[in-house]
Amino acid sequence: MKNQSNLLFRLFFAALAAFFVVVLFSCNNSNNNQSSGSGALASDVASRVYVPPGQYDEFYSFLSGGFSGQLSVYGLPSGRLLKVIPVFSVDPEKAYGFNEETKPMLNTSHGFIPWGDAHHPELSQTNGETDGRWIFINDNNTPRVARIDLTTFETAEIIEIPNSGGNHSSPFTTENTKYVVAGTRFSVPVPQKDVAISSYAETFKGALSFIKVDPHTGQMSLAFQVLMPAFDYDLAHSGKGKSDGWTFFSSYNTEQKNTLLEVEASQNDKDFIAAINWKKAEEFVAQGKYKELKATYVHNLYSDSKHSATSETLHNVKVLIPSDCPGLVYFLPTPKSPHGVDVDPTGEYIVGNGKLSADLTVHSFTKMLKAIDNKAFDGEVAGIPILKYDEVVAGVVEGAGLGPLHTEFDARGNAYTSFFISSEIVKWKLGTWQVLDRVPTYYSIGHLMIPGGDSRKPNGKYMLALNKITKDRFLPTGPEMDQSCQLFDISGDKMKLLLDFPTIGEPHYGQALLASKVQPKSRKIFKLDENKHPYFTPSEKETKVVREGNTVHVYMTTIRSHFAPDNIEGIKVGDKVYFHVTNLEQDWDVPHGFAVLGALNAELLIMPGQTETLFWEPQKEGVIPFYCTDFCSALHQEMQGYVRVSPRNANVALKWSLGDSESL
Amino acid sequence: MKDKVVFISFFVKAKIFKPIKRLIMKIPSLQAVLVFAVLTIMACGGSSESPASKPNAPKPKSMVQKKAEDPMKDKGIGPVKEVKFDAEVNTELAAKGEEIYKKLCTACHKPDQKFIGPAQKGVLDRRSPEWVMNMILNPEEMIQKDPVAKKLLMEFNGAPMANQNLTQEEARAVLEYFRTL
Numbered sequence: 001m002k003n004q005s006n007l008l009f010r011l012f013f014a015a016l017a018a019f020f021v022v023v024l025f026s027c028n029n030s031n032n033n034q035s036s037g038s039g040a041l042a043s044d045v046a047s048r049v050y051v052p053p054g055q056y057d058e059f060y061s062f063l064s065g066g067f068s069g070q071l072s073v074y075g076l077p078s079g080r081l082l083k084v085i086p087v088f089s090v091d092p093e094k095a096y097g098f099n100e101e102t103k104p105m106l107n108t109s110h111g112f113i114p115w116g117d118a119h120h121p122e123l124s125q126t127n128g129e130t131d132g133r134w135i136f137i138n139d140n141n142t143p144r145v146a147r148i149d150l151t152t153f154e155t156a157e158i159i160e161i162p163n164s165g166g167n168h169s170s171p172f173t174t175e176n177t178k179y180v181v182a183g184t185r186f187s188v189p190v191p192q193k194d195v196a197i198s199s200y201a202e203t204f205k206g207a208l209s210f211i212k213v214d215p216h217t218g219q220m221s222l223a224f225q226v227l228m229p230a231f232d233y234d235l236a237h238s239g240k241g242k243s244d245g246w247t248f249f250s251s252y253n254t255e256q257k258n259t260l261l262e263v264e265a266s267q268n269d270k271d272f273i274a275a276i277n278w279k280k281a282e283e284f285v286a287q288g289k290y291k292e293l294k295a296t297y298v299h300n301l302y303s304d305s306k307h308s309a310t311s312e313t314l315h316n317v318k319v320l321i322p323s324d325c326p327g328l329v330y331f332l333p334t335p336k337s338p339h340g341v342d343v344d345p346t347g348e349y350i351v352g353n354g355k356l357s358a359d360l361t362v363h364s365f366t367k368m369l370k371a372i373d374n375k376a377f378d379g380e381v382a383g384i385p386i387l388k389y390d391e392v393v394a395g396v397v398e399g400a401g402l403g404p405l406h407t408e409f410d411a412r413g414n415a416y417t418s419f420f421i422s423s424e425i426v427k428w429k430l431g432t433w434q435v436l437d438r439v440p441t442y443y444s445i446g447h448l449m450i451p452g453g454d455s456r457k458p459n460g461k462y463m464l465a466l467n468k469i470t471k472d473r474f475l476p477t478g479p480e481m482d483q484s485c486q487l488f489d490i491s492g493d494k495m496k497l498l499l500d501f502p503t504i505g506e507p508h509y510g511q512a513l514l515a516s517k518v519q520p521k522s523r524k525i526f527k528l529d530e531n532k533h534p535y536f537t538p539s540e541k542e543t544k545v546v547r548e549g550n551t552v553h554v555y556m557t558t559i560r561s562h563f564a565p566d567n568i569e570g571i572k573v574g575d576k577v578y579f580h581v582t583n584l585e586q587d588w589d590v591p592h593g594f595a596v597l598g599a600l601n602a603e604l605l606i607m608p609g610q611t612e613t614l615f616w617e618p619q620k621e622g623v624i625p626f627y628c629t630d631f632c633s634a635l636h637q638e639m640q641g642y643v644r645v646s647p648r649n650a651n652v653a654l655k656w657s658l659g660d661s662e663s664l
Numbered sequence: 665m666k667d668k669v670v671f672i673s674f675f676v677k678a679k680i681f682k683p684i685k686r687l688i689m690k691i692p693s694l695q696a697v698l699v700f701a702v703l704t705i706m707a708c709g710g711s712s713e714s715p716a717s718k719p720n721a722p723k724p725k726s727m728v729q730k731k732a733e734d735p736m737k738d739k740g741i742g743p744v745k746e747v748k749f750d751a752e753v754n755t756e757l758a759a760k761g762e763e764i765y766k767k768l769c770t771a772c773h774k775p776d777q778k779f780i781g782p783a784q785k786g787v788l789d790r791r792s793p794e795w796v797m798n799m800i801l802n803p804e805e806m807i808q809k810d811p812v813a814k815k816l817l818m819e820f821n822g823a824p825m826a827n828q829n830l831t832q833e834e835a836r837a838v839l840e841y842f843r844t845l
Contacts, residue, residue: 525829528767540771559771560826562780584771587827634822659779 048489049499051078056519059451059512061464062121062135063485066506069116071137071148076451076462076512077487079501087146087155088116088139092602096155099604100578100613101533102302104311108142108160109296117141119168120235120509124218128175128240128345128456132517134218136171136180143167145182145211147218149304151523156302159220162295162317163190163207163227169236171211175244175456179223179278182209183249187230190319191293200258204230207319208249210278219301224285224318226276226329229382230256232265233274235340235406240456241347243365245279248350252337254381265337266356270389272331272381273341273352275368284325290318305532307610323383330372331386334361340406340447344415344430345456349394353404353417360404360417362433364394395433400426405446406509408453410460410490416453418445418465425465425488427495439495441486443469450490451512459514463488463495466507473500483507524588526609533611535580540564545656552577554656558592558606559584560633562658563626566641570654573618573647579604579626582611593629596643603629618645735791735812741805742798743832749793753843761834761841768828769838775845780823782816785845793839800835803827 051057057075060082065072069089073082090097090106097106097114106112116139123130134156135148143164149156161167161182169183183206189195190205205227212223231251239246254271257264284290295317302309322329334352338361342351350363370376371391378388403421410416413430423444427437447466451459465486473484482502489496528538537543537555543564546553552575557564563581571577581594585608594604596616604612618624628639646652739745765773765784772780787796791812799806799813803825806813817824830838 539767541766557771560824562771564771584768585826586768586829590826633824 049077061512063507063510065504068505090114098602101308104309107311121511123511124177130513138170145171158300160297162297169233172236174238175240179210183233201256237343243347249274250338250341270333333389342407351407360397397433408450418448441465447509449510463490537582554579556581561635561639564658565656569644577616579614596626740795740798742802744797747793757840761837797835
């Protein structure tokens with residue numbers, strides 16, 4: 001027995017040793033194309049991002065879905081996808097844009113638009129710190145800004161931006177979320193009119209909009225627009241601390257060209273960062289120094305008690321003209337088509353990421369104020385003074401990389417800049433402008449994000465690279481593949497790559513915050529008591545089917561696991577049938593689905609206590625089944641029903657039941 | 665069995681364990697228990713929640729049977745440990761309970777007729793008041809662990825009692841309403 005024991009003992013250890021060799025080997029292998037990391041480090045890396053089953057991530061992160069139009073929610077550091085929140089695009093899974101309740105959310109001055117191009121998520125802030133109340137995101141194509149409520153993780157509001165053509169420099173917040181902004185990327189005639197495109201420089205304008213946010217409800221309203229020269233306004237960030245009261249917009253195409261911008265818009269050595277004094281703007285508005293312009297734009301608002309959205313069309317906007325409002329705007333000359341404009345946590349430094357340059361230009365807010373006081377101007381454009389470059393620049397990070405796009409900050413006086421062309425992140429020191437570290441990204445990074453990294457209180461533990469190109473990072477999925485994010489540990493001197501994970505759409509920018517700021521407020525159910533939906537059915541007793549001409553309203557309820565009613569007769573071909581389904585459940589994570597054969601829209605997915613409405617126009621006579629799509633109990637497969645559809649001229653009486661018909 | 669004994673010997677190889685090892689070798693049932701314990705701990709990563717590490721997990725059979733025999737003594741599992749009824753029904757409380765029952769319970773229950781779930785008429789002759797309240801307040805655990813609730817789940821075709829998130833006060837009002845049925 002002893003011999004056998006020794007033999008097995010040896011075998012056991014041999015196997016163990018082999019296992020470790022394999023693990024180390026494979027870890028080294030995956031690190032071959034990375035600049036740092038040994039096998040031992042790699043196993044440490046795995047533990048840094050490992051969130052054991054049943055445990056939670058430390059951070060919520062919100063990543064723009066880009067051309068998917070949506071906003072994705074990932075847990076960090078695990079990179080686990082928690083939810084995709086539909087914002088600007090329809091989502092048949094959740095019936096967003098398909099049920100009657102959410103259709104108004106996607107209404108615009110052009111009509112119902114099922115798609116958007118979501119760009120920059122921005123969390124609400126209190127005293128310059130993310131507060132976990134709302135997150136805003138802009139649509140570039142149809143200029144809009146949306147607000148997502150972080151108790152429900154649903155889109156609560158969308159406002160359209162008039163006089164705008166490509167809402168890109170948006171929705172960056174002020175430090176108490178007094179305003180979110182919306183600067184136009186494409187200048188357009190204001191108001192829109194039929195003119196020659198070649199009249200661009202004379203007749204086009206760039207509108208920079210300030211959207212007021214109600215401090216209690218979060219409701220947005222368009223406060224005023226500043227009508228700027230016809231440049232392309234690219235990105236923005238508001239001041240903080242000492243620079244609160246100012247918002248900075250980067251620009252390119254100060255050449256004011258309307259064709260072949262790839263060449264023509266890169267002629268000037270320097271473009272501008274526009275510094276808008278919005279506290280001054282408030283004074284000008286109060287003094288009546290604005291023009292009221294006619295404009296048509298819509299404002300869509302979702303109510304959690306009515307479980308429905310309304311869409312309102314608005315007709316006027318207040319506009320400020322810089323030449324009429326001295327002191328409202330100044331230009332900071334900044335080399336080579338600055339893309340991101342980022343303000344450090346102290347509010348002193350304004351970083352211009354000149355995307356066609358190898359250098360980063362950093363302006364000083366203190367110097368800017370001094371230059372304004374001293375009237376250190378270098379000419380003007382459309383009545384807007386251009387400040388002297390040497391009088392405002394604080395420093396230059398020289399030769400840091402190629403194609404700087406965006407900069408975020410940690411809480412230790414460091415800045416992190418993404419370089420698209422050289423595909424890397426460079427860490428540098430504010431004040432000394434020294435490069436401290438660099439890491440490659442896979443591949444061609446666009447935005448980067450540190451939790452709170454554009455606020456007064458960054459959390460300098462992790463950094464996320466949001467990459468534009470994926471190539472060979474994951475198993476191939478044909479010509480098109482998801483884009484990728486990379487998570488870095490930035491708590492030490494050296495940035496360390498921890499994790500790759502794929503994303504939806506194209507992740508332009510992201511935001512993240514400690515889960516503890518959101519998790520306790522997350523809603524679990526909607527209370528039936530608080531349901532104010534006009535077609536709410538409070539109990540099975542009140543279910544009914546009502547005919548009004550050829551419109552039929554079905555007041556239906558769901559609970560594990562039946563519909564009431566589940567047999568309906570007397571529907572006719574060509575009827576306009578509205579199924580108003582109330583989910584009577586009052587327990588967390590018990591939604592019911594509702595799908596009808598042949599419906600031309602989507603399913604409903606009704607949360608506990610919610611009412612949603614599916615429209616259905618039966619085309620042919622027959623008996624049509626409907627069923628619950630979301631596995632709800634052991635009797636989920638039994639959760640089904642029938643609608644009898646009779647010919648147009650039939651005389652079948654309207655009848656509905658569940659079990660024996662007296663029960664309803 | 666031989667292999668398993670050898671396997672155990674890896675864990676008791678150190679010299680000080682030799683006397684224990686000898687003891688284990690001599691008692692086959694101990695070997696089996698130990699093998700099971702070791703395997704379980706390994707599988708669960710030594711989690712303290714593993715059933716094998718709970719010393720008193722199996723309850724005496726007689727107790728369980730007794731409970732099943734007399735459901736009126738079964739108080740169920742949940743926040744409610746004791747309910748005392750006044751001699752007279754509190755009509756105001758019962759009216760409030762009826763309102764809550766109609767709003768949140770009638771999708772599956774009818775007072776005097778079997779529907780998705782059982783009828784409530786006479787429920788207090790069949791069940792203890794504590795059991796009724798715990799079934800309302802803690803149905804998920806009840807249908808998994810309480811012998812009466814487990815039987816009911818089977819009897820009602822696997823339709824689970826839904827947790828309608830009543831407060832304890834609301835459940836007490838519903839209970840008072842059941843006294844009037």
